[in-house]
């Protein structure tokens with residue numbers, strides 16, 4: 001793993017830097033992108049911040065979110081490119097076309113399944129959020145964290161840790177959060193924007209999910225499926241899905257929860273969450289060419305909803321029964 005100094009060195013002489021994170025971004029992806037872009041700007045560089053979807057309306061609470069643009073079809077002019085929170089290069093989506101060849105590609109991430117695709121790789125799976133790595137990076141190099149950077153990084157850490165609850169949340173996480181609060185984060189206002197401002201559409205999706213949820217493997221697995229037709233009827237946007245699965249995982253006795261979403265392109269998007277460290281959903285997702293974290297992973301699997309559901313639940317059942 002390359003250390004913080006070599007990251008700082010690689011960026012020192014760059015005049016223009018591209019920054020991006022994975023498609024279907026969460027607040028760790030976008031918050032990290034924005035905070036990193038703001039830091040680079042503060043050092044006098046030109047920054048091009050990208051995401052496949054730009055900054056969707058869901059993230060308008062992130063200060064300076066308008067910095068994040070959708071990628072152009074052709075390579076941008078830049079001297080270095082930074083990929084954040086992105087375990088596999090392809091997860092950058094259409095941003096890939098915007099990255100010039102033959103420039104340093106810096107890969108900063110916390111996914112255990114990261115494929116080390118950068119010319120520099122800083123992958124720290126002990127951090128529960130990329131935002132935490134960035135706080136530690138800024139502190140290490142002595143870069144001041146502005147209030148806007150702090151709010152973005154706090155949002156990144158808060159969402160990826162399930163509000164400081166998930167496995168991996170440790171004293172470094174709270175130390176990072178504490179530092180961010182000292183830089184001016186309004187925790188209550190930001191948390192309200194993150195957790196208590198869901199669109200009505202998302203509520204309707206949750207209603208559907210609760211009505212159609214299924215339990216398997218002696219009630220140790222809970223799942224729900226979203227057929228394309230229902231998604232269209234409810235006018236669900238991809239961003240509405242986040243967190244729905246947590247309602248299934250929260251049921252007593254459930255060890256893993258899975259969400260199957262039928263996509264327009266013929267794939268099924270699978271999101272899997274584990275409640276206990278003994279159940280490794282990353283291992284199961286890897287069987288289907290996906291990945292992520294031990295307790296939160298995903299995959300895109302070709303096939304019909306029923307077929308993918310059957311295959312994936314079978315593999316997960318195997319993982320549950322062979323744990324320990």
Ligand SMILES: [Mn+2]
Nearest residue numbers: 028085130160
């Ligand atoms: Mn993350």
